[in-house]
Amino acid sequence: MSTTPAVPAVPATPLLDVRDLRVEYRSRGRRTVAAVRSVDLQVAAGEVVALVGESGSGKSSAVRGIMQLIRPAGGEVRFDGQDLTTLGRKELRRARRDMQMVFQDPFSSLDPAMTVAEIIAEPLMVHTDQDRKQRRASVVEMLELVGLRREHADRYPHEFSGGQRQRIAIARALILRPRLVIADEAVSALDVSSQNQVLQLLQSLIAELGIACLFITHDLAVVRSIADRVAVMYLGRLVEQQRTEDLFDHPEHPYTQALLSAALVADPRVQRTRRRTRLEGELPDPANPPAGCVFSTRCPLAIDVCHEVAPPMRPVAGGGQAACHLVEPA
């Protein structure tokens, strides 16, 4: 999916520019848990960026912070130059027109009491003053674009399979032709065959419409086929950010290396001969993160300094960035 051969690792004028994002949850005892500690992330117009991490790493919280579904506890979220965190209710509503979401679970992301046409037309009702006939036409066009048929418009979500529902969700997200689509584990809930279909669909649609995409996933195979750039998240922080080919070629951060080595290779002969880095233990409790580097408790290469000093993001060869004491800065 690379657009031009020379994609800069960090775009100069990004469409979405997230700086030092912090997302907290307040639990019952007034204790705050920071699911996202400090994330810097940029997405250029038309670019596809994958945000990768295991469950509990804060990917979804980061997305909710970016979308202002949870008001961030700190940092900036600039969309098209405008800091969303400072916007009032009305301005924020207007800004949402250009950023739409596709959610993980297609079974709860579609209102069971509404027809498919009503679901897909909702963004039109909110953001445009199209009349019923115009909306209907847009819906039908969208349905056909996502590979459904016009007669599906008057059915209810429960009559569709998971893959079809996700197509409906994609139709809803794209009907306003937004500039950014955030797909939060958009294919993880689907079985493998529909995963591929839906992924291809999303990929071809955003490419044709020139829509930028922030693609959240834990599946590296998916990343490779869709993303221009990959950001790896661990325990509420980004640990590495590189162009997709570079990341798969020479992952810099030990966590990324472990992630890549955990992914299966299709060829069994190759798979047998691979050196695998196994991660010991569990993701630490986000309420009680380790001192120093967030990954130090599970890192096979950790040295003393890792347990004491948190490594900053530093540029690496090839234009990416990694947060590790052991990585030679470029």
Place this chain on the structure above:
Amino acid sequence: MSLVPTPDIPPVVEAPVTEPSGAPSPPRHESPRRRFLRRFTGPWTSRAALFVVALWLFVAVTATWLAPHDPVVQDLTARRLPPLSPDHLLGTDSLGRDTLSRLMYGARVAAQAAAISVLVGLAFGVPPALLAGLLRGPWDAVFSRIADALLSFPPLLLALAIVGVMGPNLTNAMLAIGIVFIPRFFRVVRAATLAVREETFIEASRSIGTPTSWVLRRHVLPNVVSPLAVQISLALGFAILAESSLSFLGLGVQAPEASWGSMLSEGRAAWFYTPWPIIVPATAVVACVLACNVLGDSMADSVGRERTRA
């Protein structure tokens, strides 16, 4: 749309929708409303209940034209006639008033009472419940405490107090019963809203930028209607009972107007000699209350979502 011809999007394979075995397989394309009706009208009990309620409402509306006699006109030459007497199908009471006509006008009173009280309950119970359930926080705390306080009053005692202050008439009595319904509707709708707000489609709607009032109207309300309908049905039954009770005590409909409760009260003195003026309204009360409750129960049985997972 400047789109290149549709890209190689794989054809959509329709997954078969499976229905739990048992009931005859429903049509493939069925709206939630039709699915509800199919399940709701299945058992004979709910059809019978539906019939009784329909009859009650029909008589209530048409009593003026249908009643063979004026319900308050006394005919002292035709007192305490048994049922099936010529010209008096259900007999007459001790003042010679036609029991059938009084029964019909009583149905109208019961319907008015039920309508007033349920509307009051809905108007003041549902909107705060939606707000409290969706927004939580201080709104929820305040509304919930008020509801708890209202809930702690015994219904008829509250009605007695209100009628005592505002004067005995049907409207006041039923306003009181409506107040009794407020916390009950509130609780049911709030609980259902709490469940709905966790669904991703609410978050999806917010991410689109849908204003809160739209979210409430378009997403929350349609998904809490089912449990609310059950409560309404049960409330109708309670309203009939409450109206009869208050009228029986002389706090609702005032003589000589006919209500099922006042008929019971008036017939009480001579019930040993002529039981008819009591049996007839008592049967009406029992039938209607029972029908409303059966209706509520079978609604509750029919509203569950038949969710299918691929």
